[in-house]
Amino acid sequence: MDSARFRDRDDAGAQLASRLAGMNLADPVVLALPRGGVPVARPIAKALDAPLDLLLVRKIGVPSQPELAAAAIVDGEHPEIVFNRDVMSLVGLSDDAIDDLAQPELWELERRRRVYLKDRKPVPVEGRTAIVVDDGIATGTTVRAALAALRRRNPASLVLAVPVAPDETVAALRPLVDDLVCLSIPRDFYAISPFYEEFHQLTDAEVTRMLEPA
Template sequence: MMRTVLFRDRDDAGAQLAARLASMHFADPVVLALPRGGIPVARHIADALRAPLDLLLVRKIGVPGQSELAAAAIVDGEHPDLVLNREVISLVGLTEDQIDDLAQPELWEIERRRHAYLQNRAPVSVEGRTAIVVDDGIATGTTMRAALTALRRRNPARLVLAVPVAPAETVAALEPLVDDLICLAVPEVFYALSPFYQEFHQLSDAEVTRLMSEVDRGERHSP
């Protein structure tokens, strides 16, 4: 299949998304990036909107022995949220105590990553603000669904999802969870995110830490 490149890299995708969002004049925005790939995209949006940038750390809680089957997810924030997949929990017969036990190591990993990436900077509150959730693209949307569900509980004035690319069925599934969904490209054929980028390397923890340090120092970026 012919390679369909839409974006030079994540910075290019971020600049294009930032231009679209800047024209929408959101009130009191805060930008929330899903690490790792969402950070290079989100920093351009935060620059354009002159908004704070925070990370939204999400960890899947897999079923014992079937780690890819998500029973729940834990979502970082002022008060971390547990988002349950009740269909899976009922199917495999997990109890509330078992879910809590499975969630604990994922919560520790979230705390480790927040310390590593942000040196324990406190999460930014979204209550009463426009919360703009950003990633470098979406495939199935399982992690994003948990993130949006948790954020809605935190009472933002408006909840916005902004991504460069996603398949049509995922966009349709996530639209009811947000007030605005901005997706620059909804390709007819979608197997993975990487074909839509000319350069799409996996970011390391060190790169994430460096990018967030630059944001904290107020350094601005151009694609």
């Protein structure tokens, strides 16, 4: 598939919404990965007449190497920890140690939900079509954790919808979902931003404003 350019995240969301609207998805709920996934998800939620919620994810890094993810914690009705067993074994971290390391990240998830959604409770996904949306995917590490945790919440169907992602990432994520919609799967991929004409870093205030009508 050839590379596509999007005017901005709203344009990408409108194009995804057009594709998803033709899929006859039953009882959908749209879950955006903030910050960039929110403006992409808004037109999708509107087109599908679906509730819009956030899917908040925090990496749990190895204490001596914070950039190395030993696990991730994902927000929801009941927050879920997704373990990276290979890394845990490599550095000698137990489940109890991960639980301890997860606590400050859980507090940060709760803080972000208060900032963005004013303490609104997560939308239940059990028995519904859960549509996970971001503005693009590079390696897919965060999305992989989010999908694994979301699957445990027993949606009837799990859909991943993104404007752009590299071929190898799409191939790795496809088995984790029931449907995957990616508008552009370029052969040469270095970053998400070149596929957008306008791609600024969103602020917390912008995200909060976007979520108020939803």
